[in-house]
Amino acid sequence: MGNPSEATRRAVLLGIGATLATPALAQARIPNTRALSLHNTRTDERFDGVYYADGIYEPEAMAALDGILRDHTADEVTIMDVRLYNLFSRLQSTLDTTEPLRITSGYRTRATNDALRKRTRWAAKNSLHIEGMAADFKLPGTSSRTLSRAATSLKMGGVGTYRGASFIHVDVGDVRSWVR
Numbered sequence: 001m002g003n004p005s006e007a008t009r010r011a012v013l014l015g016i017g018a019t020l021a022t023p024a025l026a027q028a029r030i031p032n033t034r035a036l037s038l039h040n041t042r043t044d045e046r047f048d049g050v051y052y053a054d055g056i057y058e059p060e061a062m063a064a065l066d067g068i069l070r071d072h073t074a075d076e077v078t079i080m081d082v083r084l085y086n087l088f089s090r091l092q093s094t095l096d097t098t099e100p101l102r103i104t105s106g107y108r109t110r111a112t113n114d115a116l117r118k119r120t121r122w123a124a125k126n127s128l129h130i131e132g133m134a135a136d137f138k139l140p141g142t143s144s145r146t147l148s149r150a151a152t153s154l155k156m157g158g159v160g161t162y163r164g165a166s167f168i169h170v171d172v173g174d175v176r177s178w179v180r
Helices: 004-029 059-068 082-094 110-119 144-154
Strands: 033-040 046-053 101-105 134-138 158-161 168-171 176-179
Touching (some): 046 059, 134 144, 144 158, 144 168
Antiparallel strands (some): 033 046
């Protein structure tokens, strides 16, 4: 087996190496997670949890989120753009809140969007809601102005506010903002 003092020396050196490497290994094992909390005010459905961990979007969480943001009028689900969920997560972190964002509108079919356009001047003809890239929401206790400023500061897409409305619009299209 060789010299016992050589085996002891090797064990000590390996132990020192492992001790020095431990902080790096511990840091490598800390999961990179993203979580969010949503509540669809029209369907009363909720999500509160992790949707991304260690470089992977969790399939069950993504399906649940897509379902919550579905077009409830047509009862149709689409695969939402994950950047929207990332925006929500960053926004909750920026606002330092675990309160659920109250979704008032997520995905819309073209038919739902066209019907909405007939009832309100706020819906765009080629809305990013149709592409699964936008949502309207509010956060009780937080003004739409505060929400808008926080979302705008992220520079992750479009942010719209509407006079007299308690909700704001966010999307993951071009970075821009507007007030109507």
